Amino acid sequence: MNMRRLGRTDIDISPIGLGCMQFAGTDNYTRLIINPINQETATSVVRAALDNGVTWFDTAEMYGKGRSEETLSTALRQCGIAPGQVSVATKWTPHLRTAASIAATVGDRLKHLGGHPIALHQIHSPSGSLSSISAQLKVMARLFREGTIGAVGVSNFSARQLELAHDVLAAEGVTLASNQVRISLLHRKVEQDGLLETARRLGVTLIAYSPLEGGVLTGRYHGDVSLARSAPPARRIFSRNQLSDRGLARTAPLIEAMRRIGEEHGATISQVALNWLITRYGDTVVAIPGASRPGQAAEAAGTMSFRLTESEIRTLDELSLI
Numbered sequence: 001m002n003m004r005r006l007g008r009t010d011i012d013i014s015p016i017g018l019g020c021m022q023f024a025g026t027d028n029y030t031r032l033i034i035n036p037i038n039q040e041t042a043t044s045v046v047r048a049a050l051d052n053g054v055t056w057f058d059t060a061e062m063y064g065k066g067r068s069e070e071t072l073s074t075a076l077r078q079c080g081i082a083p084g085q086v087s088v089a090t091k092w093t094p095h096l097r098t099a100a101s102i103a104a105t106v107g108d109r110l111k112h113l114g115g116h117p118i119a120l121h122q123i124h125s126p127s128g129s130l131s132s133i134s135a136q137l138k139v140m141a142r143l144f145r146e147g148t149i150g151a152v153g154v155s156n157f158s159a160r161q162l163e164l165a166h167d168v169l170a171a172e173g174v175t176l177a178s179n180q181v182r183i184s185l186l187h188r189k190v191e192q193d194g195l196l197e198t199a200r201r202l203g204v205t206l207i208a209y210s211p212l213e214g215g216v217l218t219g220r221y222h223g224d225v226s227l228a229r230s231a232p233p234a235r236r237i238f239s240r241n242q243l244s245d246r247g248l249a250r251t252a253p254l255i256e257a258m259r260r261i262g263e264e265h266g267a268t269i270s271q272v273a274l275n276w277l278i279t280r281y282g283d284t285v286v287a288i289p290g291a292s293r294p295g296q297a298a299e300a301a302g303t304m305s306f307r308l309t310e311s312e313i314r315t316l317d318e319l320s321l322i
């Protein structure tokens, strides 16, 4: 599958990247959402992603205050990847901070990334900061102009906030590269809330996070519903509608269709879930599945070796709305 342009930047990325929240360690909130992994496993995960065509990695300050960034940079070094050879995206944490902290903390990001440049720096959330969105983007624009970061992105922004971010940056002569949001076969809000249409119009890439809904879209819970009770605690709470016996029964026909369609391509259920994302929305959407094992990272990257047909996409579209 061809590489994708990140927004209107000159950065090319693989349609599938690797989400690195799983690298954040055990002493922070992320362990409530994902199963954390150690350095050795993280290095194997990164190696599996690289070996199967992944060219970029998404991390964040919030993932263990630099721990995920550090684990990623160590993994890349252990895999023999030199700075600049792959693209690294990270994020600034806005909570209870002013815009000035973007510039004040970018050095920490670079330090944790161990020499790997920041290809994309993102505002993690539109809320929580003591400064306006405009003020935050102006600092990002300055860092871009100075060459400290390669591109500017946002995360969890609504259509209206995206428009504002785009306009503020445009006035500074800078392009808005991306908005990282939750999109999956079971979470298609972007089609209704104007975000997809706005991103397309503005030439902004949507980076789909939690594209496997934490494993629901791999079929693993449908195969053994009792497994849902061992999902990480925050997933059990926030995804309770998906993980309940009733929720799993509701999505069983979708998973069954994904299995059948996958067989046509020699692909797994999770690969069908990811392929739907990077095919259904054209070039606008790329995805960053997370992995806690190298086999999962290889499987996710393997998604890039086939393409669902239009009729298969339509079938999945219909079943995912039931």
Ligand SMILES: NC(=O)c1ccc[n+]([C@@H]2O[C@H](COP(=O)([O-])OP(=O)(O)OC[C@H]3O[C@@H](n4cnc5c(N)ncnc54)[C@H](OP(=O)(O)O)[C@@H]3O)[C@@H](O)[C@H]2O)c1
Binding pocket: 018, 019, 020, 021, 022, 034, 035, 058, 059, 124, 155, 156, 180, 181, 208, 209, 210, 211, 212, 213, 214, 215, 218, 220, 270, 288, 289, 290, 291, 292, 295, 296, 297, 299, 300
């Ligand atoms: N910007 C934001 O606000 C935001 C929010 C959330 C996430 N993110 C980013 O998005 C990335 C991905 O999201 P996510 O980790 O929440 O969800 P996800 O990609 O939907 O799910 C990843 C989890 O699914 C399981 N899995 C993956 N491949 C599998 C396979 N082939 N078979 C069975 N299980 C499989 C693994 O869990 P097990 O360990 O249980 O096997 C893995 O940790 C994160 O790493 C992070 O970088 C960003």
